Amino acid sequence: MSAILLIAGILSRIAALRPLYLAVWCSLAVLSVVLIVSTRSHWGRRRPLYRCAVLSLLVHLILVGVTMTVRLVVGDNGAGVGPPIHVRLVDDVPREGPITLAAPPPLPEIDSASTIGEATVEADDSPPELASEPLPMEAPPLIEPPAPAPEKKIVLDERSAAPPLAAVVEEQPEPAAPVAEAPVAAAPPESTPHLPAPPTVAAAGPSEVVPEAPGETPPATSPYAHRNAPNRLEYAEQHGGSVETEAAVAAALEWLAHAQSPDGRWDASRFGAGQELVVLGQDRGGAGADADSGISALAILAFLGAGHSHQQGDYQTNVAKGLEFLMRCQSADGRLSGDTSLYAQMYCHSMASFALAEALAMTGDKRLEPAVRRAVGYSLRAQHPSTGGWRYRIGDTGDTSQMGWQLMSLWSADRAGIEIPPQTWTGAARFLRSVERGRYGGLASYRPDGPPTTPMTAEAMYCREVVGELLGGADDGLAFGEATAQLLAARPEPGRVNLYYWYYATLALHYRQSSNAEATAAWQAWNSALASALVSGQVAAGPEAGSWPPNCVWGGYGGRVYSTAVAAMCLEVYYRYVPAAQAGWTASRPASRRLPQ
Numbered sequence: 001m002s003a004i005l006l007i008a009g010i011l012s013r014i015a016a017l018r019p020l021y022l023a024v025w026c027s028l029a030v031l032s033v034v035l036i037v038s039t040r041s042h043w044g045r046r047r048p049l050y051r052c053a054v055l056s057l058l059v060h061l062i063l064v065g066v067t068m069t070v071r072l073v074v075g076d077n078g079a080g081v082g083p084p085i086h087v088r089l090v091d092d093v094p095r096e097g098p099i100t101l102a103a104p105p106p107l108p109e110i111d112s113a114s115t116i117g118e119a120t121v122e123a124d125d126s127p128p129e130l131a132s133e134p135l136p137m138e139a140p141p142l143i144e145p146p147a148p149a150p151e152k153k154i155v156l157d158e159r160s161a162a163p164p165l166a167a168v169v170e171e172q173p174e175p176a177a178p179v180a181e182a183p184v185a186a187a188p189p190e191s192t193p194h195l196p197a198p199p200t201v202a203a204a205g206p207s208e209v210v211p212e213a214p215g216e217t218p219p220a221t222s223p224y225a226h227r228n229a230p231n232r233l234e235y236a237e238q239h240g241g242s243v244e245t246e247a248a249v250a251a252a253l254e255w256l257a258h259a260q261s262p263d264g265r266w267d268a269s270r271f272g273a274g275q276e277l278v279v280l281g282q283d284r285g286g287a288g289a290d291a292d293s294g295i296s297a298l299a300i301l302a303f304l305g306a307g308h309s310h311q312q313g314d315y316q317t318n319v320a321k322g323l324e325f326l327m328r329c330q331s332a333d334g335r336l337s338g339d340t341s342l343y344a345q346m347y348c349h350s351m352a353s354f355a356l357a358e359a360l361a362m363t364g365d366k367r368l369e370p371a372v373r374r375a376v377g378y379s380l381r382a383q384h385p386s387t388g389g390w391r392y393r394i395g396d397t398g399d400t401s402q403m404g405w406q407l408m409s410l411w412s413a414d415r416a417g418i419e420i421p422p423q424t425w426t427g428a429a430r431f432l433r434s435v436e437r438g439r440y441g442g443l444a445s446y447r448p449d450g451p452p453t454t455p456m457t458a459e460a461m462y463c464r465e466v467v468g469e470l471l472g473g474a475d476d477g478l479a480f481g482e483a484t485a486q487l488l489a490a491r492p493e494p495g496r497v498n499l500y501y502w503y504y505a506t507l508a509l510h511y512r513q514s515s516n517a518e519a520t521a522a523w524q525a526w527n528s529a530l531a532s533a534l535v536s537g538q539v540a541a542g543p544e545a546g547s548w549p550p551n552c553v554w555g556g557y558g559g560r561v562y563s564t565a566v567a568a569m570c571l572e573v574y575y576r577y578v579p580a581a582q583a584g585w586t587a588s589r590p591a592s593r594r595l596p597q
Contacts, residue, residue: 032058223415224362226575227307236574239513240527244535245571249306251538251546252568256299257318259547259561264325266561268295272550273559293329293338294348295558296322297355298565304358305572311363323359326352327371334374344557346382346392350405353379357412369418376413379406380424387434387448388427399447400435403428404459404504407466414470425470432464442482454490455498457483458505465511480512484522491529494537497552499566506530510573534567 035058039051226235233246261267269289300322303315310320329338329352336352337345353375360368382394383406389398390406407428414420437443437452444460445452461483468475487505505526513523539547547564549555555563569576 028061031061223577225578227305227362228312229575232307232575239510239574240524240531241571241574242531245531245574248535248538249568249571252548252564252571253303253306253308253315253546255544255546256302256561256564256568257315260299260318260321264296264321264323265292266296266299266322268292268559268561271560272555273557273562290338291340291344291348291558293326293336293340294344294351295561295565296325297348297351298569299561300326300355301351301358302565302568302572304355304362305569305576309359309363311365319359323356323368326356327368330371330374334376334378336375336378342392346390346402347405349375349378349382350390350402350409354405354409354412357409357416357418361412361416364416369416372413372416373418376410376418376420379410380421382406383424383427384431385427388429388431389434397448398431400432400444400456400460400463401446403431403463407463411466411470425467428463429467429471432460432467435460436479438479438482438486440478440482441476442479442484443486444483454486455501455504457486458501458508461487462504462508462511465508475515477516480515481518484509484512484519488522488525491526492533493529494533497533497537497555499548499552499555499563499570501553502530503566503570506570506573507577511577511579514579530570534571538567 035054039054226232229235233241233243236242236246256266259266259271261270268291273289273291273295300319303309303313303319303322307313308315308319310316310323313319326336330336335345335349336356337348340348353372356368356375357372359365360372379390382390384390384395384397387397389396390402391397391399392402410420410424432444433441434448435445435450435456437445442457442461443452444456446456461480464479487509490501492502509519509523509526512519514520534548537548539545539549544560547560548567550558550560550563552563558566
């Protein structure tokens with residue numbers, strides 16, 4: 001009976017084979033019999049070398065058959081279409097009591113609960129869209145419900161996860177303005193990973209707030225130094241800003257604050273993302289509708305650009321909730337794209353990495369560092385080892401549109417003290433050389449085999465400035481002059497809005513404005529057109545007041561949150577980054593992380 005069952009099982013497996021696989025194995029079986037018989041013949045015994053060669057051939061043919069027909073590895077080949085893998089981390093390390101933590105600056109009491117950039121893709125040779133599901137990870141809460149504190153310090157439960165992003169030291173109430181009580185972290189479920197709390201800091205005096213993390217106000221050598229400067233308006237006016245541009249930024253941040261969902265995200269589809277407009281003749285399947293992590297990252301970057309972090313400014317709550325949402329999106333491999341589709345995945349990851357790294361660099365809050373390090377690790381793995389570029393997936397050869405967001409996120413991580421391998425920058429420089437176009441190499445294409453375009457020229461120009469800052473070397477004035485002429489020939493106009501292009505051109509021209517008289521004149525001409533187009537295009541009244549409509553080239557994919565955040569960042573350019581030539585902060589990079597000049 002057992003023999004019959006065994007034979008039946010073998011026959012059922014053979015019947016399940018594909019016809020081609022069955023033919024391959026039948027042919028191998030026949031060939032094996034023929035070759036074995038031939039080795040036992042008179043010819044085989046007289047020619048032992050021939051016999052060895054025949055047997056070797058048989059073994060190799062069998063290996064080829066196994067390779068062709070036997071599935072050795074099961075998986076989704078990195079496409080992100082397989083079922084999610086649930087990870088549970090259990091902390092069995094014994095603890096010796098509560099951790100005492102002095103409180104940081106105040107944050108209002110709240111309930112604890114994707115953008116795709118404009119260049120979602122700029123070529124019509126994109127691979128078919130694939131669905132992607134992130135590997136869920138339980139992120140520790142960063143904002144905790146308030147509870148009364150018995151002393152002038154916060155005591156975290158020994159089983160709590162990471163402490164809240166901001167809390168306040170309890171003070172004696174005054175008749176004019178009582179101070180809120182300090183929040184205490186609640187104990188998470190047993191499956192939540194336990195992260196170490198920051199070291200204890202002694203409590204301050206009766207009315208003194210003790211910052212939890214160093215660097216609330218960036219030092220003078222920081223590229224972020226002017227974001228919170230007392231004379232920020234005066235500085236902005238000296239570099240092209242005005243009362244009108246500052247009012248536009250303030251209105252945009254107010255709209256973004258009200259557009260935030262209770263769980264900390266900015267819902268992309270709720271504000272019109274994912275509208276398929278077949279830009280450049282390519283159907284991307286409504287990419288951007290599920291790009292909440294990227295959309296939220298751009299909104300956070302707009303707040304950070306005006307000096308509002310989770311530790312400082314008028315929107316601490318909004319920024320803290322947004323950062324917490326981004327960290328909840330992170331997969332076990334470090335990817336921050338959430339549940340986006342193929343075309344939006346790498347954009348969302350680099351934008352979210354950019355926001356977290358910039359928040360870390362601005363505040364020095366070490367609780368953000370693990371997430372930033374994981375995100376940087378994913379970005380480094382995604383860079384193509386030969387071309388130096390990034391695209392949709394790990395292993396893609398790269399495109400210029402992805403390059404800008406990746407470089408900005410890695411540059412911010414570098415400013416936060418996270419070491420980036422030198423080969424990352426040299427690889428990026430290699431890719432930028434591959435897309436150079438024009439008489440002097442100042443223009444750029446989307447991919448190495450394509451023609452030059454004005455948006456990619458703007459993005460490549462800024463990327464060359466970032467890489468040149470890190471790698472050093474002579475400034476190619478002819479190339480930058482050629483790029484500048486191309487950008488000035490396509491200045492911002494209210495009826496032809498391309499916020500993605502405007503964003504990179506604004507960064508590039510602002511960065512070089514002090515290089516020479518021509519660069520200064522170019523910046524002034526560009527900025528005059530930019531400020532006029534953006535201020536006049538902002539919604540002035542109604543429920544959408546303060547926002548910008550998504551009536552731009554890539555606005556259908558990103559929606560209103562995208563257009564508002566990017567427009568606000570364009571108008572924050574006057575103080576968002578201090579050009580290295582003005583501040584001298586390039587030399588402030590630790591000697592261990594400086595690249596050879």
